[in-house]
Amino acid sequence: MKRLLQVNDRGIYCERADVYIDPWQPVQRALITHAHSDHARRGNGQYLCHHDTAPILTLRLGTDIRIQRVSYGEPIQINGVTFSFHPAGHILGSAQIRVAYKGEIWVVTGDYKLLNDGLSQPYEPVVCHHLITESTFGLPVYAFKSPFAVYKEIKDWWRENQQAGVNTVLLCYALGKAQSILNQLREETDVPILLHGAVANVNGALAARGYHFPGQWMETEPVTKAPKGALILAPPSALGSPWMRRMGNYRVALCSGWMQLRGARRRRGVDKGFVLSDHCDFRQLNEAIDLTGAEHIYVTHGYESQFTRWVREERGLPAEIMNTLYEDMELEEL
Amino acid sequence: MRVFAQLFEAIDSSTKTSRKVAAMVDYFDRVSDEEKLFAVALLIGNKPKRPVATTSLREWASALAGIPSWLFEESYYAVGDLGETLTLLMPQQSRPEETPTLKAVFATMTALRKYSPMEQRETLYTFWTTLRGTALFLFNKMLTGSLRVGVSRKLVINALARHLDRDEATVAHQLMGKWDPLTTRFTDLFPQQGTALPHHIPYPFYLAYALDREPADLGDINNWLLEKKLDGIRGQLIRRNGELFIWSRGEDLLTDKFPEFGPLTTLLPDGTVIDGEIIPWKDGHPLPFARMQTRIGRKNLSAKMLQEVPLVMVCFDLLEYEGRDIRHEPLLIRRAQLAALIDNPALQRILLRSEEMAFPDWQAAADFRERARQFHCEGLMLKQWQSAYGVGRRKGDWWKWKADPFSIDAVMIYAQSGHGRRANLYTDYTFAVWDGDTLVPFAKAYSGLTDTEIKSLDRWIKQNTVEKFGPVRRVKPVHVFEIGFEGVQASNRHKSGVALRFPRMLRWRLDKTAAEANTKDDLLDLLRLYGQ
Numbered sequence: 079m080k081r082l083l084q085v086n087d088r089g090i091y092c093e094r095a096d097v098y099i100d101p102w103q104p105v106q107r108a109l110i111t112h113a114h115s116d117h118a119r120r121g122n123g124q125y126l127c128h129h130d131t132a133p134i135l136t137l138r139l140g141t142d143i144r145i146q147r148v149s150y151g152e153p154i155q156i157n158g159v160t161f162s163f164h165p166a167g168h169i170l171g172s173a174q175i176r177v178a179y180k181g182e183i184w185v186v187t188g189d190y191k192l193l194n195d196g197l198s199q200p201y202e203p204v205v206c207h208h209l210i211t212e213s214t215f216g217l218p219v220y221a222f223k224s225p226f227a228v229y230k231e232i233k234d235w236w237r238e239n240q241q242a243g244v245n246t247v248l249l250c251y252a253l254g255k256a257q258s259i260l261n262q263l264r265e266e267t268d269v270p271i272l273l274h275g276a277v278a279n280v281n282g283a284l285a286a287r288g289y290h291f292p293g294q295w296m297e298t299e300p301v302t303k304a305p306k307g308a309l310i311l312a313p314p315s316a317l318g319s320p321w322m323r324r325m326g327n328y329r330v331a332l333c334s335g336w337m338q339l340r341g342a343r344r345r346r347g348v349d350k351g352f353v354l355s356d357h358c359d360f361r362q363l364n365e366a367i368d369l370t371g372a373e374h375i376y377v378t379h380g381y382e383s384q385f386t387r388w389v390r391e392e393r394g395l396p397a398e399i400m401n402t403l404y405e406d407m408e409l410e411e412l
Numbered sequence: 413m414r415v416f417a418q419l420f421e422a423i424d425s426s427t428k429t430s431r432k433v434a435a436m437v438d439y440f441d442r443v444s445d446e447e448k449l450f451a452v453a454l455l456i457g458n459k460p461k462r463p464v465a466t467t468s469l470r471e472w473a474s475a476l477a478g479i480p481s482w483l484f485e486e487s488y489y490a491v492g493d494l495g496e497t498l499t500l501l502m503p504q505q506s507r508p509e510e511t512p513t514l515k516a517v518f519a520t521m522t523a524l525r526k527y528s529p530m531e532q533r534e535t536l537y538t539f540w541t542t543l544r545g546t547a548l549f550l551f552n553k554m555l556t557g558s559l560r561v562g563v564s565r566k567l568v569i570n571a572l573a574r575h576l577d578r579d580e581a582t583v584a585h586q587l588m589g590k591w592d593p594l595t596t597r598f599t600d601l602f603p604q605q606g607t608a609l610p611h612h613i614p615y616p617f618y619l620a621y622a623l624d625r626e627p628a629d630l631g632d633i634n635n636w637l638l639e640k641k642l643d644g645i646r647g648q649l650i651r652r653n654g655e656l657f658i659w660s661r662g663e664d665l666l667t668d669k670f671p672e673f674g675p676l677t678t679l680l681p682d683g684t685v686i687d688g689e690i691i692p693w694k695d696g697h698p699l700p701f702a703r704m705q706t707r708i709g710r711k712n713l714s715a716k717m718l719q720e721v722p723l724v725m726v727c728f729d730l731l732e733y734e735g736r737d738i739r740h741e742p743l744l745i746r747r748a749q750l751a752a753l754i755d756n757p758a759l760q761r762i763l764l765r766s767e768e769m770a771f772p773d774w775q776a777a778a779d780f781r782e783r784a785r786q787f788h789c790e791g792l793m794l795k796q797w798q799s800a801y802g803v804g805r806r807k808g809d810w811w812k813w814k815a816d817p818f819s820i821d822a823v824m825i826y827a828q829s830g831h832g833r834r835a836n837l838y839t840d841y842t843f844a845v846w847d848g849d850t851l852v853p854f855a856k857a858y859s860g861l862t863d864t865e866i867k868s869l870d871r872w873i874k875q876n877t878v879e880k881f882g883p884v885r886r887v888k889p890v891h892v893f894e895i896g897f898e899g900v901q902a903s904n905r906h907k908s909g910v911a912l913r914f915p916r917m918l919r920w921r922l923d924k925t926a927a928e929a930n931t932k933d934d935l936l937d938l939l940r941l942y943g944q
Contacts, residue, residue: 218479219487219500338500340424341492342836345863349425383880384486392480 082159082177083184083210085400090186090210092177095159097126099175099186102403109161111188112172113138113253116405126154128163130171133283134253150199166190167201168356169254170284176204184208185370189404191355192362195225197258203369210400211366213380214357215335216388222335222359228352229262235331235350240269240307245328249348252276252313254356255333257284259311260291270305272296274312274321296324304328317346335359367393379404414511415443416451417546423562432563436571445598450514452601453593454554455561455568462557463524464532466494469555472533476540477501489883492831495553502540502548510542518594521554566804576602581803584616585609590663611652614659615685615731615739616803620793620810627774627813630794637743637797638769638777640789641812642726643701644691645708649673649725651680652735658690666690669708672723672762679758683735686750687801688727688766698788701913702901727754728766728793731801739801746801784815785942790898791815817896818938819918823926824891825851827873828884830858838873838885839866841917843895845908847932851889854908854935855897860917869920892924893917900939908932910939 083092089101089108097107104121111117111127113134118125124144125135132145148154150173154161163173168189177184183206190212194200215222232248239246250256256277263271271293273281278295293311296304304310304325314332316322322330335355336342343351358366363385367375375397377386382399389397422435436455440448453459474484484501491497512520520539524532536555543551553559569587573580586602586609603609630636646661656677658667667673670690692699692707703721707713730750731739738746754763769792771777777792784791791814799809822843830839840858844851861869869891879886899913909932 217487217490218477218483219491219497221500221504336836339491339836340496341831341834344424345834345837347427349427381486381490384483388483392483 081208082179082182083186083208085402090400090402092159094179095156095161095177097156097161098122099177100188100402100404107156109175110135111166111175111186112168114169114189114251116403117188126161128171128173130284130287130289131173132171133286134171134280137279137283150202164204165199165202167192167194167198169198170257170287170289172198174204176206182207184210185372186210187212187366189214189357190366191358192365193222193225195258195356196229197261198254198356201366203366206370206372208374208376209367209370209372210376210378211363212357212404213363213377213382213385215338215355215359216363216377216381216385218360220335220338220355220359221361222338222353222355225258225354228333228354229259232259232331232333232352232354233262233266235329236309239329243306243327245304245306245308245310245325247310247312247316247322247325247328247330248333248352249312249314249317249330250333250354251356253280255354256280256311257289257291258356259333259354260293263292263309266292266309270294270308272304272308272310274310274316276313277311314346317348364393367395376400378402413514413517413547413550415439416447416454416514417550419451420550420561421546429567433567433571433574436563436568437574440571440575447514449593449596449598449601450518452568452572452587453518453591454514454559455563456565456587457560458591458593459554459557459559460518460521461525462555463521464536464555466556468529468532469494469498469536472536473498473501473540476537477503485882489829490836492829492834492836493558495556495558496549498540498552498555499549507541509544511547512539515594517551517554522594569804572602578602578605581616584803585613588616588663589613589659590665611655612650612657612665614648614650614657614663615737615801617646617648617661617687618729618802618810619805620795620812621805621807623794623811623813624807627777627794630774630811633771633774633777635797637747637793637795638771639728639766639793639795640769640784640787641791641793641814642689642691642698642788643790644689644698644704644726647688647690647725648731649676649684649686649688649727650732651676651684652682654682656680669713670723671713671718673725676759676762679756680753681734683732684753685730685732686725686727686754686763687729687731688725688763690723690725692721693724693726693764694722700899700901724762724764726764726766729801742798742800743795744797781813781815817898817918818900818942819894819896820845820930820935820938821892821921821924821928822855822895823851823889823929824887824893825853825889826884826886834858834866837866838870841893843893843915844889845930845932845935847908852908852932854906854910854932855895855912855915857893857895857915857917860896861920865920889926892921892926892929894919894921900935900942902939908935910935 083090088103088105089098091098097109098105099109100111100117101108102119106123108122109126113131118135120139126146129147132147148163150163150165160178162176166172166174166188168191175186185204185206190201192201236246273293273295281291329349331350331352332348333352333354335357337351337353375389375395378400379402386397386399389395419435419439423432426432470484474481488497539551569580569584573583648659650657658670660666692704707717707721730746733749754765781791794811794813796809822845824841825844826842827838828840830837842853843855844853873887876888877885895915896918897912897915900910903911
């Protein structure tokens with residue numbers, strides 16, 4: 079019997095509805111879990127995504143793409159298959175996609191996290207038979223604290239740097255983490271918050287959806303230096319670029335789940351690493367399996383072979399690897 | 413341990429040496445002499461030996477974390493450091509936090525060795541469940557015998573000198589030798605100014621940098637002493653108070669390993685310290701270093717071995733003469749005194765004076781360097797005749813000028829992720845040469861590429877993996893690298909039949925295809941010509 083969802087050379091495919099979820103090759107009709115570039119690629123005939131994802135797709139892929147916008151929980155019928163989007167807690171607008179046909183339910187998590195970051199629509203478990211889950215941090219060495227505890231660490235560090243008379247540069251993914259951090263800095267009005275163009279562009283696009291964030295774009299012309307004590311948000315790719323010369327005397331930190339490992343932090347030569355991730359850690363991945371009650375687990379990008387074996391041998395559930403082309407984007411750029 | 417953990421964090425989170433030194437000075441000013449002593453031991457790498465087998469550590473930690481052992485191993489591959497893996501896998505405990513003193517931790521490390529496995533496990537569970545954060549990490553790093561703090565010995569000396577208000581050379585000297593913080597006091601190590609040091613303590617070694625300029629820029633060749641750079645063990649020979657001590661540069665006391673030197677106790681006058689290279693020597697020239705390695709590891713030296721691999725010290729400097737520290741004298745004077753001291757027929761079977769190589773000009777010296785291997789050496793040492801004997805590695809008066817390495821173009825066939833700051837990144841590669849139409853692995857290397865090259869190669873490896881076994885990936889045989897190495901010898905433990913000394917990547921040959929790599933015969937030719 080053919081499965082309702084399977085992977086082919088273009089993406090996760092639902093043959094019955096003839097649609098793809100997060101395809102990596104151009105297709106007619108694509109359902110998009112979220113706007114990160116490895117999940118939302120160019121060249122598709124039509125994009126189906128959450129309202130908050132749409133402005134980012136337009137920003138990145140151009141205004142001429144065809145987008146159908148949906149709300150969370152809104153059922154969409156395609157060739158008798160019911161699709162619906164449910165909050166994934168990863169970034170604003172990120173969704174798990176539920177696929178139901180004749181009583182059989184599949185869920186594609188996309189990227190997700192169970193911890194509330196204060197901005198993204200919080201994760202909601204979706205009961206299903208078949209769960210296709212990511213596994214970016216699918217090893218028990220990854221155990222993340224609440225984002226709110228990390229926000230406090232970030233603010234404390236910023237204050238410490240201000241007292242030392244140096245600027246604070248935070249490197250984080252321009253879509254997602256940048257906004258959830260800025261969202262916590264609304265009270266900090268006395269000191270300037272400056273944004274790299276990549277972050278400012280995303281903020282600008284989200285304004286159309288009524289989301290507003292503190293921070294000024296550090297324009298490239300005229301070339302100005304950051305004032306003392308400022309906090310600057312930039313994507314990881316800014317590290318070591320000439321753009322950083324404008325930061326004056328600064329300390330720099332990376333915000334990423336990878337910062338859990340000392341080697342990853344030292345390799346990048348940053349002063350500090352904040353363990354802040356928009357993905358599930360090992361415990362959350364296990365909890366998600368419990369919450370969905372899924373009987374079959376398919377593991378995609380990350381530590382897929384290890385997490386599959388764990389689910390199969392230690393949790394006694396049928397599990398298999400699903401080979402996709404999604405990448406870990408935590409340290410990549412938009 | 414709490415304050416030391418803060419110091420570790422301060423050092424670990426900075427790349428600036430000035431900040432690291434300031435953090436150490438601040439720490440030394442704040443803590444007790446006792447804590448300082450243990451901290452200095454850790455900072456300079458004088459750490460306790462690994463007290464428990466790592467297999468036991470893995471087993472007990474997996475049990476405590478509630479994971480199967482295969483998942484522990486997978487986690488270890490990802491983290492790339494056992495101490496850190498143990499730390500990350502410890503469950504968040506409800507037991508109250510404790511912060512033992514550094515001394516207590518050191519004492520535990522020593523005591524653990526004598527415990528039964530049951531007692532070891534109980535002790536570890538106690539520490540694992542009551543330590544937190546950096547303190548837990550430091551404990552586990554000591555437990556795995558791999559604690560390194562990101563400061564050089566030079567920086568520690570610098571900070572101690574500032575804390576004690578003494579000059580760096582004095583502090584460097586006082587820190588020499590093996591000392592056990594559990595049986596030493598801080599005031600023993602750093603006695604009041606003017607107090608004589610214990611007679612077994614060696615002087616800090618003077619070390620050379622690789623020559624970083626044209627030799628002609630060094631001026632008149634006649635101002636320089638040129639010696640063959642020999643491949644042995646750098647050692648300091650001390651004859652004081654009727655006793656003989658031989659120290660290696662790694663500050664191991666090796667006196668018992670070299671019974672040949674025993675007669676020097678009576679043959680050398682009291683108050684003599686000589687710097688030189690200890691090297692196997694027979695029939696007027698050095699034997700390969702590999703021969704020395706076969707004897708250095710042994711507890712008991714057979715008469716046969718002593719006869720087959722006799723050692724000498726090729727002496728190149730005199731640091732103490734008639735009980736006087738003469739390191740400040742010019743090399744010219746020290747060499748003259750060295751000659752007077754050891755040009756003595758009774759000594760000539762064990763102490764040789766390093767040959768003073770005479771070249772009319774730098775070009776002649778360069779020609780010799782190129783063919784250095786034919787003369788049983790690795791290149792030349794250049795030392796200014798007017799120079800004093802310095803402390804540590806300095807630029808200017810001493811240079812090493814090594815011959816270019818051998819090189820072979822090879823194909824990368826396996827990749828493995830690295831350790832420490834290279835964790836989770838494919839940085840350790842296995843290389844192969846052609847034997848007919850099959851690729852035979854012959855060397856592993858992990859150094860020589862830039863961070864940018866490593867990053868792009870890492871990406872390529874992840875996308876071009878043919879097969880995975882544990883942490884190792886077999887990749888498509890596409891990329892060619894020029895592999896450099898210092899020596900080659902026959903080996904029946906390696907598939908290729910050869911073992912290389914210090915292989916590393918010299919260049920990523922993007923201009924070559926796999927088919928253009930060298931062959932096993934090319935390697936065997938090198939073995940025939942230069943094999944040891």
